[in-house]
Structure formats: C-alpha cells, structure tokens
Amino acid sequence: MRVALFVTCVNDAVYPSTGIATVRLLERLGVEVDFPEAQTCCGQPQFNTGYRAQTEPLVRRTAAVFEGYEYVVTPSGSCAAMVRQHYPKIGDASAASLASRTYELTEFLVDVLQVTDVGAYFPHTVTYHPSCHGLRMLGLGDRPRRLLEAVDGLELRELPGADECCGFGGTFALKNSDVSTAMGQDKVNNAVSTGADVLCGADNSCLMHIGGVLRREEAPLRALHLADILASTREEPLV
Template sequence: MRIGLFITCFNDTLFPRTGKAVTALLERLGHTVVFPAEQTCCGQMHLNTGYQREAIPLVRRFARAFADLDAIVTPSASCAGTVRDHHARVAESAGDDRLATEVADIAPRVYELTEFLVDVLGVTDVGAAFPHRVTYHPTCHSLRALRLGDRPLRLLREVRGIELVDLPHADECCGFGGTFAMKNPDVSVAMGTDKLRHVLSTRAEVLCAADNSCLMHLGGLLSRLRAGTRVMHLAEILAAEEKAMSPARPHHRAPGARRTEHV
C-alpha cells in the first residue's frame, strides 16, 4: 500500500520529529510511505478565521499533491477533520465542479494516524516499547470531530513497558483552539491551567495526544511550572521500540527494507 504522509504545515515547521515517527512506524509495519513535496497547508487556519475564499488555492493544491495514493495519513486530528469536513464546502463555494469531484474522491482516503492503524490496517500492537508513566489527552477534534473513541488508548495499551494512567476530566478542552488562544489568551491560559491540574494529579512522566497544537499549548504551561512532565505526540510513542524485541510478542516488521519516497 502506498501511503501519503500529510505532515501538516504546523508539524513540518515546529515538530518534524512527529512526521519522522509516523514514517518509521508505517515502514515498520511494511508499507511504503510517500512524501509529496508539493503539500503545504490544508487551509484550517484560513477557514477558522473566516477566509474561505483564500483557502481555495490550498484545497486545490492538496487535491493535486495527494492524488493517486491509496491512503493519506496525518498525525493531526484537526487537519484530518478539516480535509474531510470542510474541503467539500470550499470546492462548492468556488463553483469548481472539477475540484468538487477531486475532493469527493480524495477526502475519504484521508485518515488520522490511529484510525488508520486500527480501522484500515487492523492492528493495535505495533511493536512499540516505551517504559514510562503516560497519560493521554483526547483533543477536541479527535474527540468530537473525528470521534476517535478508544482507538488511541487501544494502541497505547499494547505498548510494552508503558504505565498508562487515566486522565481525570479528559473530555475537557485544553484551551488552545487555534486562533482562540490568540484572541482570548486569558481564557485560554485559565482553561489550560485547569487541564494541567488534572495532568499533574496523574503523576505521569509524559502527556501525549493526537495533535501537537494542543501539546504545544500545554507543554508551554508545563515548562513555566517546571513540573517535570514532558509532552509527546502519540506517534512518537508508537514508533519507539527496543533494540532487541522479545520473540514472545511479534513487532510486525515486514521483510525487506522500506524507504520513504519523495514525490
């Protein structure tokens, strides 16, 4: 299966390790990862702030960059939701029938990482090993837009050595909300502080999530508190592995080396 990595502009600029982790994980599972170099932003920032017309070229570019791939996988629930839920509206507003057809074809092939692993590949044990105390924050887009449910937790529970602890009031927003944090900074910080109170109550070493945007917000607050809790994208935990894997539990490495294609 040829899988297109939609890294998102946010991750590409600030968190490139997450994209590398997704690639390493999917190649470990035996798949070819294609990185379309033409990709840029999906238009989420424009759409969230009312600039729908300005998002039209970005939707066109996305459809062009990811055409002819079996699946498009992204380590961002919010960007996956933007493509699947909003690109069709942008195409309709543009009055471009060809773009509407391209969007209708490509949107169903866009997956957030955990739903791709669980629903498409049918795996929960991806051969990961991460001996740390971890808690998981379900971001608003993963919880309410994509409705990922327990998919991330099912994957985390299979990670060797992990001590996974429940996050109290997990369904509460962290306060980031993209441009919300810039327009309402005081409210955003107050919401983040409430979330951190619950995070710290778990005594977790690591806070993970499916969106680096929320982790950036919470990580900034944690660093100011010098709490000792670090943030990691879920993909980085799932990509972690021991040098010598136990034969008792297969780690799904497919025979033969896989390389990422840049197109």
C-alpha cells in the first residue's frame, strides 16, 4: 500500500504538529507514508474566491505530485473536499484520478484500514465540532465520533449546535468579518457550555478560527485537531 500525506498549507505553515501526528498514527497502524516535498496549495482559496484560471495550474501540479500513489491521505476535510468535488470538473484525467484516490484521515482509518480503535490514550473531556466540508461535502457522518469514542480515557461530550458553521469559511472570514466573528462566538459559547477540556475538529482552518475566539475570551478549553488526539498514547503522549 503506497500512501502519500497531503499535509495542506494551513498544517504545513501553522500546525505542523498535526502532520507529524498523522504520520505517527498511520505508521503505528502499519502504513508506510511518503511525503512528496513538491506539494503546494491545492487551489481551494483561489477557486472559492472565483479565480478559476489561477486554480487550474495548481490542480495540474497537485495531480502530478501525487501521481502513482494508491492512496492520498489528508488531515483536512476542507482540502479533501476540494480535490474530490471540484478537481474532476477543473482538471484533466489525472485530476479526476487523484480525486478517486484522496481520503480525509477519518475516512481512511474507518473505510480503508477498517479500524476505529487506533490504540490512542487521551485522558480528557472532549467535544467535537464537525466542519462544514466534512459534514456536508464529504459526508463523514459518525466516523470521527466512532474514533473518538474508542480512545482510552476520553470522555466525549455532545456539542450543542454541532452542525452549525463556525464562521470561518476561508475568505468568508475576511469579507464578512463581523458575521464570521459572531458565528465563532456562538460556537465557542456552545463549546464552553459542555464543560469539556478540549474542542476537537478535523480541520485546522476551523480550529484556527475557533481557537482565536477561545484565546480572546480566555475560555477554559483549547482547540485541538483529531489527529493529535488519535496519535497520543500512554507511551508517547503527544499532547
């Protein structure tokens, strides 16, 4: 099984620990992971802002970088949705091929490796925020929750309004900052009401937005990517 890690721009630049956690987790499960160093942006910001012409070269480049891998795994529902939903419409046959081989991390664990108990240990109370792309475009369903429920020591608490957008939405947060901030505040209020220690998600772009509100409010919980939790064990606690 040849697996490539598609780390994404946000993780590479701001949250490299999530990429490291993803590799540790997959290797612990017996997967050999490659990291093609030529990978760059998948083109989602440009495409979502309406710049299709500027997106097309990035689509072709990304398809070429990941050519030949049986599976491409990413800890980002947002970028996975870009490749899966839009690459076949934008690019050529190689882009469509990449779309068929690209998996968000929880999909790969549950559907391909067919595991939910990954041997993780995380002795904290956690509430889970499903990001819009994972929830609506990829249809991740209960996969992330099943993985969290199998973590030793973890207590999962229900997030009120879990299916509501956090307000990030990429360039939406820049163009509509007041609305974005208000939506983020609603999400934080709901998360705090659970009494959890950690707000978990599968997209660091959303967690960056929510985490910013948490820090400004000095709220008593932190935002953390699902991969960081699943990679943590008794022997190697990563968080």
